[in-house]
Amino acid sequence: QKEVEQNSGPLSVPEGAIASLNCTYSDRVSQSFFWYRQYSGKSPELIMSIYSNGDKEDGRFTAQLNKASQYVSLLIRDSQPSDSATYLCAVWFSGGYNKLIFGAGTRLAVHP
Amino acid sequence: EPEVTQTPSHQVTQMGQEVILRCVPISNHLYFYWYRQILGQKVEFLVSFYNNEISEKSEIFDDQFSVERPDGSNFTLKIRSTKLEDSAMYFCASSWDSGNGGYTFGSGTRLTVV
Numbered sequence: 001q002k003e004v005e006q007n008s009g010p011l012s013v014p015e016g017a018i019a020s021l022n023c024t025y026s027d028r029v030s031q032s033f034f035w036y037r038q039y040s041g042k043s044p045e046l047i048m049s050i051y052s053n054g055d056k057e058d059g060r061f062t063a064q065l066n067k068a069s070q071y072v073s074l075l076i077r078d079s080q081p082s083d084s085a086t087y088l089c090a091v092w093f094s095g096g097y098n099k100l101i102f103g104a105g106t107r108l109a110v111h112p
Numbered sequence: 113e114p115e116v117t118q119t120p121s122h123q124v125t126q127m128g129q130e131v132i133l134r135c136v137p138i139s140n141h142l143y144f145y146w147y148r149q150i151l152g153q154k155v156e157f158l159v160s161f162y163n164n165e166i167s168e169k170s171e172i173f174d175d176q177f178s179v180e181r182p183d184g185s186n187f188t189l190k191i192r193s194t195k196l197e198d199s200a201m202y203f204c205a206s207s208w209d210s211g212n213g214g215y216t217f218g219s220g221t222r223l224t225v226v
Contacts, residue, residue: 034214043203044155046214088155092211099168100145100215102155 006103023089032092116218135204
């Protein structure tokens with residue numbers, strides 16, 4: 001069974017702080033990793049993708065990948081109340097499995 | 113920006129009835145998917161579709177479910193005989209590559225079975 005695990009939260013951070021969201025996954029063959037943001041009642045929105053070990057930065061977002069530890073993280077700098085949402089980690093499992101599997105998501109609350 | 117379009121946004125149906133959920137994927141995408149999300153739960157994979165056939169399906173996608181691409185633009189999910197537990201948000205998604213690009217999701221159809 002291919003699994004993607006996230007802490008459900010809520011993670012509460014003050015406005016302007018760094019929010020750190022974590023994800024672990026169960027399979028070493030995975031090559032593609034994604035972070036989606038989902039507002040309540042809305043569809044998932046892709047915000048970051050990462051494919052190789054290390055950091056990838058895009059604006060206020062940084063994704064970090066460590067394949068040896070099977071660990072993906074998302075850092076949100078200068079958090080804003082509009083960042084309050086559920087953040088979904090998604091892993092594309094290859095090797096005959098070939099599907100994008102989502103974690104249950106971490107709910108982030110940014111308070112003024 | 114190109115988007116995936118889903119209709120209807122909300123569908124209420126009686127238990128045992130057939131429903132068809134419709135999607136128009138992004139025009140140059142080759143891979144199409146259906147996911148569902150029961151209220152308060154995770155986004156779950158149902159089925160992927162490529163080159164006019166199912167490429168992967170989950171254990172949820174049983175004989176009550178079917179998918180079709182009847183023309184060059186639409187992608188549909190049919191549930192033959194709905195059950196109460198089919199009530200969920202159903203998301204269509206598409207991608208140009210099976211794994212190396214993120215999926216673009218539609219806004220979803222909320223299905224309520226009564």
